[in-house]
Amino acid sequence: MIIRGDWLYPEIESYFYAVFVISGKCFVYRLMRKISLRLAIPLCLSLAVLLSGCESVESEFVYSEETNKLFPEAAEAVKQSLLRAFGTPAQPRIPAFMPVDRGGIPGEVVKVSDDRKQSQLKLESSSNGETDIEINPGQPVEFLFDPEEAFDFAAEAIEQGKPNPFDPLSELRVVNFDSETGLLTVDKKLPEIELIDAGLQIAINPNSKLEQGRELYNQHCMHCHGVSGDGNGPTAKTMTPRPRDYRKGIFKFTSTGPQDKVSTADLKHIIVEGIPGTYMASFKMLADEELDLIVEYVKYLTLRGVAEQKLDVEVGIDFSQSALDDELADIKDAAEKQKVIEEFRADWEEFLKGDYREIDQFGLLDVADEWEQIKGEGNVLLPSVPRTDPQGPSAADPSKSSVENGRLLYLGKTAQCAACHGEAGKGDGFQTRQIQKKPDGSEYEQPGLYDTWGNPTKPRDLTQDIYRGGRRPIDIYRRIYAGIKGSPMPVFGGKGLTDEQIWDIVNYVMTIPYE
Amino acid sequence: MKRLCWFLFFLIWPVLALIVSAFTPRWNWGFPGDGVSDSPIGAEIDHLFYLILIICVIVFIGTQIALLYAIWTASGRPKEKRAWHSHGNHKLELIWTIIPGAILLFIAFYQMRVWAEFRIDSASPEKAQTNIVAEVSARQFEWRIRYPEPGKKLEKKPQPGDMYSVNELHIPAGTPVRIYLRSLDVQHSFFLPTLRVKQDAVPGLVIPVWFEAKKPGEYPLVCAELCGWGHYKMGAKLIAHPPEEYEQYMKKLHQEQYDDGYAKKK
Numbered sequence A: 001m002i003i004r005g006d007w008l009y010p011e012i013e014s015y016f017y018a019v020f021v022i023s024g025k026c027f028v029y030r031l032m033r034k035i036s037l038r039l040a041i042p043l044c045l046s047l048a049v050l051l052s053g054c055e056s057v058e059s060e061f062v063y064s065e066e067t068n069k070l071f072p073e074a075a076e077a078v079k080q081s082l083l084r085a086f087g088t089p090a091q092p093r094i095p096a097f098m099p100v101d102r103g104g105i106p107g108e109v110v111k112v113s114d115d116r117k118q119s120q121l122k123l124e125s126s127s128n129g130e131t132d133i134e135i136n137p138g139q140p141v142e143f144l145f146d147p148e149e150a151f152d153f154a155a156e157a158i159e160q161g162k163p164n165p166f167d168p169l170s171e172l173r174v175v176n177f178d179s180e181t182g183l184l185t186v187d188k189k190l191p192e193i194e195l196i197d198a199g200l201q202i203a204i205n206p207n208s209k210l211e212q213g214r215e216l217y218n219q220h221c222m223h224c225h226g227v228s229g230d231g232n233g234p235t236a237k238t239m240t241p242r243p244r245d246y247r248k249g250i251f252k253f254t255s256t257g258p259q260d261k262v263s264t265a266d267l268k269h270i271i272v273e274g275i276p277g278t279y280m281a282s283f284k285m286l287a288d289e290e291l292d293l294i295v296e297y298v299k300y301l302t303l304r305g306v307a308e309q310k311l312d313v314e315v316g317i318d319f320s321q322s323a324l325d326d327e328l329a330d331i332k333d334a335a336e337k338q339k340v341i342e343e344f345r346a347d348w349e350e351f352l353k354g355d356y357r358e359i360d361q362f363g364l365l366d367v368a369d370e371w372e373q374i375k376g377e378g379n380v381l382l383p384s385v386p387r388t389d390p391q392g393p394s395a396a397d398p399s400k401s402s403v404e405n406g407r408l409l410y411l412g413k414t415a416q417c418a419a420c421h422g423e424a425g426k427g428d429g430f431q432t433r434q435i436q437k438k439p440d441g442s443e444y445e446q447p448g449l450y451d452t453w454g455n456p457t458k459p460r461d462l463t464q465d466i467y468r469g470g471r472r473p474i475d476i477y478r479r480i481y482a483g484i485k486g487s488p489m490p491v492f493g494g495k496g497l498t499d500e501q502i503w504d505i506v507n508y509v510m511t512i513p514y515e
Numbered sequence B: 001m002k003r004l005c006w007f008l009f010f011l012i013w014p015v016l017a018l019i020v021s022a023f024t025p026r027w028n029w030g031f032p033g034d035g036v037s038d039s040p041i042g043a044e045i046d047h048l049f050y051l052i053l054i055i056c057v058i059v060f061i062g063t064q065i066a067l068l069y070a071i072w073t074a075s076g077r078p079k080e081k082r083a084w085h086s087h088g089n090h091k092l093e094l095i096w097t098i099i100p101g102a103i104l105l106f107i108a109f110y111q112m113r114v115w116a117e118f119r120i121d122s123a124s125p126e127k128a129q130t131n132i133v134a135e136v137s138a139r140q141f142e143w144r145i146r147y148p149e150p151g152k153k154l155e156k157k158p159q160p161g162d163m164y165s166v167n168e169l170h171i172p173a174g175t176p177v178r179i180y181l182r183s184l185d186v187q188h189s190f191f192l193p194t195l196r197v198k199q200d201a202v203p204g205l206v207i208p209v210w211f212e213a214k215k216p217g218e219y220p221l222v223c224a225e226l227c228g229w230g231h232y233k234m235g236a237k238l239i240a241h242p243p244e245e246y247e248q249y250m251k252k253l254h255q256e257q258y259d260d261g262y263a264k265k266k
Helices: A010-034 A037-052 A072-086 A147-159 A208-220 A264-273 A288-319 A321-329 A334-353 A355-370 A402-411 A417-421 A473-482 A499-514 B002-027 B040-076 B090-110 B112-119 B126-130 B243-257
Strands: A105-112 A120-125 A141-143 A174-178 A183-186 A201-204 B132-139 B142-147 B163-166 B168-172 B177-183 B188-192 B197-201 B207-211 B217-223 B236-241
Touching: A072 A288, A072 A334, A072 A355, A147 A355, A208 A288, A264 A288, A288 A321, A288 A334, A288 A355, A321 A334, A334 A355, A402 A417, A402 A499, A473 A499, B002 B040, B040 B090, B040 B112, B090 B112, B126 B177, B132 B168, B132 B188, B142 B168, B163 B168, B163 B243, B168 B177, B168 B243, B177 B188, B177 B197, B197 B207, B236 B243
Parallel strands: B132 B177, B168 B236
Antiparallel strands: A105 A120, A105 A201, A120 A183, A141 A201, A174 A183, B132 B142, B142 B163, B177 B207, B188 B197, B188 B217, B217 B236
16 A cells, blocks of 8 residues: 655655655565464454555446336436436546536548548648647547437438447547647548548547546546436535525525526526525635636536436336336236236337437437526516615605515515515515425425425525525525525516515515514 | 664754755745745745745754764763753753743744734734735635626625626735735635735634735735645635736626627627
8 A cells, every 4th residue: 555645745745655664564564474384374454454445446327216227228328318418427428519518639631541441530620719628539529410310320220220330430549640740640531431531520638628637527526426427426415505406406505597507697697606604615715717617517418317207207107116016016916916017118219219219319409498598697687676765765656765665575465475474574484384295296294395305495594694695685686586496486577576576675685684 | 882882863853954944945936936035024934934934044053063962972981971850950941941031032033024914913914904905715626716896995895886707816916905805615715825815714704904016917815725626726826916907907807797799699
């Protein structure tokens, strides 16, 4: 076992190591001579047991509950699809069309060597002035085909009974790149695909940023949010509130509209500012580039989870384990049961060859489409009127002051804030003592409110002056307008309350801590 | 031969200590940065540190020489005369009581002024008593900071108009400032290494701490009390602005804090 670290300077570290080893050897030798073999054997054995814990463990993504509820062979197909599209924690990857900045060195094919056996491409590097890009042997190469064209091409080949023509491309790597001539040599012979031609975009080392992001994520985030972003890391067990499970694609504190996805800017904002009142600390100490890498990795884990959900829904309609169990429920005869299972399996096989391939491919494209707005600032929610002066007349009801009107709205029937947050704003409204219903209609055993993830949650105690999603008026406006996604806090904007009324409530809420 | 071996064995430690000490500046084991404190009182603290270091080195080398002398001469004598009991030797007792006692007294009195200036309210500079810039609350694992509204004084209780930030403490440079230090959960320690300021944050106490950054710039602010698994995450920044820029920054912060988002719409 080598003890290494940055705690000593390399030159002295090696001396220490030498002294360590020599003294260690002398010690063991003398120990062996002194004590009998009878003692030495258990000693060595226990040492071996101790050290066996030092092996490096490869981390794995876990799959969602819904995936595990599928018919086993269907679950396996979903897992394979996810593996193909998103890789493993050791080798993360994501399709190029997903709205994630995954890294990579871009290039464009100018010419393919006539003899494809030479597996050479002439490239034009589209690296806009970046001179230091390094293309090294062993780096993966990815062709950025148009997904739909590639799907049709592969479908045609498979219909004719041929293997998938894109298979040989999955593990393509650089052998050599001559930056003078732009000649790229890859380690495998290029298959006969007419799509590989001049003008095709390629990416070398396509997921480089994900790999860097993973390192940072593992260092700073993983112990709470988990390897898969399921909010179930080793330090998460005792936390209230629980760390966010990204896989549902729901994030609480966003700057976007009620129906909109979280934006990249929102994710970064939370990492930089932290969430007061929870265990999520600020990470201002990290460099800006590091924060961006972490955000992209979080987006990657999110999209992986969302894609898994999508596949589960599509496949789960007909091929969940419970669907099979329902069919088997009334059948007593064992042979009959076996027959039903066989039929079910045959149906699945047919589905796998036919529809599933489309679901697999186009499901991902749908996810990419739906999540397009995650990019950049996203669909930012801004008020249509400026904030009313808290002490001035309310814009919604000029006969009262803004704070007064806010208080009436807070207690009133339209907004019903007090139902959860309590009349004094202490977060103890009567709803916190009622039995609530689960999304599937059944009832929770314990009274109180629950979030989308099934964890008990409390309405904010507004007297405490702690605002998780930020304390600016615009932050509180957004919480009321768009609700808090994934929590029982509903959407008030658009229909329920006018912007003028929301500002009155914001003004009132901001005075509660000082009452 | 055996005599020489033991002699060398005891000789090697003081020599090694001196060699390692001589190399420490090169390995950056000493004070952070260029070794010069970024605060005026820091220079005096460094002076005290070096004074005590020099006293310790002299005592250490002296003790080692005495030890080597004893080993060398005693091992040359016949076995029955190697050692004797000095218990009750009045002269020796006096020497080794008075000399260390005098050194300790000297250190105690010599450092008293700096200690008082740093830790005692009435002895600290007048500006440090009036120029209260922020309340710093340590929590697992970040520093939450509360500033008063520009033009107002910081109150013990949060006020409407207060401004908040996290992991960035902004102060004016070139003047003593005071913060109130609190902890929201466990024990933390407010540590400005380059300013030589360290003060534990204790749950339930509000502790005043003053310091002065000589020049505008960014200085590290870290937690110096192992406070949990995320201890390392409490790496923050102290940002010292030139006075006029500081005023502007505070106004900007106030504007941001009370942003209603409407301006962005237009």
